């Protein structure tokens with residue numbers, strides 16, 4: 001099968017990073033200008049769409065993917081509920097990957113957090129008093145990011161709550177400093193603390209994830225996937241291919 005043409009919606013920072021890396025890796029790219037929707041149906045379509053635009057554009061992106069049967073990698077953060085519902089409806093017909101954070105580091109940070117939460121909740125069930133620490137999430141982005149907290153911070157907080165049944169004590173935001181982001185989960189016991197942090201200095205981290213996930217989405221069954229489910233699937237496939245069964249679970 002020929003390499004898919006990657007459709008990128010957006011002309012901003014993330015779109016430029018995805019487009020730049022895709023072209024450097026030899027992928028064919030079609031850019032969909034988010035402020036010129038009337039041009040989207042002109043010329044040959046892409047094989048998969050990577051939305052790097054803004055919540056105001058997501059409905060039109062979903063319309064395009066629905067009409068042409070194109071898989072969608074949705075990278076835009078802070079999507080309102082109405083847009084998320086629209087994407088869920090779209091997923092009945094095409095693969096839709098919800099990808100608020102495409103970096104490998106965020107995937108590993110989330111897995112590490114889940115692993116810690118599972119150990120401490122097991123200890124608590126075994127009767128060890130005080131095993132479950134108090135959690136807090138802190139995120140930092142440059143002042144150009146208006147929305148707070150980041151979707152990534154919300155998802156880290158949600159993962160902690162899902163695993164332990166306890167909400168983090170706080171989810172806080174800072175807006176200063178350089179691109180791109182810091183996400184820190186602090187776990188505190190009275191006598192000690194553990195910090196699970198992730199720092200991103202370049203949007204190439206997200207771009208690499210976007211290209212991998214878009215390539216995965218082509219040929220997969222319709223449905224709604226999180227980016228972490230896609231990474232889990234890639235890890236499992238790789239483990240099966242190399243005979244490392246423990247990673248394929």
Ligand SMILES: NC(=O)C1=CN([C@@H]2O[C@H](COP(=O)(O)OP(=O)(O)OC[C@H]3O[C@@H](n4cnc5c(N)ncnc54)[C@H](O)[C@@H]3O)[C@@H](O)[C@H]2O)C=CC1
Pocket residue numbers: 010011012013014015034035052053054055056057074075076077078099100101102103203206
């Ligand atoms: N999934 C991930 O790993 C990452 C996600 N993001 C998210 O991706 C999105 C884009 O981020 P950046 O590229 O940094 O933003 P940006 O501001 O540099 O670019 C935004 C793009 O959307 C377009 N746009 C904005 N408002 C619009 C409107 N009302 N109508 C039509 N077009 C509009 C702009 O023209 C531009 O092409 C944000 O939601 C950001 O939080 C950013 C970095 C990583």
Ligand SMILES: O=C(O)C1=N[C@H](C(=O)O)C[C@H](O)C1
Pocket residue numbers: 077078100101141145149150151152153180181
């Ligand atoms: O706007 C950004 O830059 C980013 N937004 C995403 C979020 O809100 O979680 C992901 C990453 O933090 C970069």
